[in-house]
Amino acid sequence: WQVVVREGIPQLERTFRFPNFREALAFTLQVGELAEAEGHHPVLITRWGSVTVIWWTHKIRGLHRNDFIMAAKTDALFSRRSGGS
Amino acid sequence: WQVVVREGIPQLERTFRFPNFREALAFTLQVGELAEAEGHHPVLITRWGSVTVIWWTHKIRGLHRNDFIMAAKTDALFSRRSGGS
Numbered sequence: 001w002q003v004v005v006r007e008g009i010p011q012l013e014r015t016f017r018f019p020n021f022r023e024a025l026a027f028t029l030q031v032g033e034l035a036e037a038e039g040h041h042p043v044l045i046t047r048w049g050s051v052t053v054i055w056w057t058h059k060i061r062g063l064h065r066n067d068f069i070m071a072a073k074t075d076a077l078f079s080r081r082s083g084g085s
Numbered sequence: 086w087q088v089v090v091r092e093g094i095p096q097l098e099r100t101f102r103f104p105n106f107r108e109a110l111a112f113t114l115q116v117g118e119l120a121e122a123e124g125h126h127p128v129l130i131t132r133w134g135s136v137t138v139i140w141w142t143h144k145i146r147g148l149h150r151n152d153f154i155m156a157a158k159t160d161a162l163f164s165r166r167s168g169g170s
Contacts, residue, residue: 009114021117021121021126024111025117028113028114028117029113029114031109032113032131033110035106036107036147041133043130043132044113044129044130044131044132045130046113046117046128046129046130047129
């Protein structure tokens, strides 16, 4: 994960790679369902072969402990899919 | 739809609005399934309350007639969901 600052707001960002569009889309759906379950919503950029996940906390215009937890949970979803990290 | 030029590549872009994250995610999935069915893949940016869809043709680094057809099909999916446009 990288911290990227956009319009003054620090955000946690990581791009996950996939061999095609379908697997990228499936991961987007998985992260989206995690987001709904936790009530905390990222930006998800789905492309052929990759998904970029961006976490931050709107209310504080920055990073909260919860964003790091969500990043770790996102990694766990990815590891379970691919068997790697 | 707007034509946005990124790194010299003209792209068709439209942002669709939704009342929450779940409906945005569902639309992402619908457009993604359309993309798989047609063998032509956009970039999909899913946020709480919106999905931005970006079409262009990688091979020609620009817009092909097919991109406009995919944009129209995306609109049709949205209209069917919401009853509006």
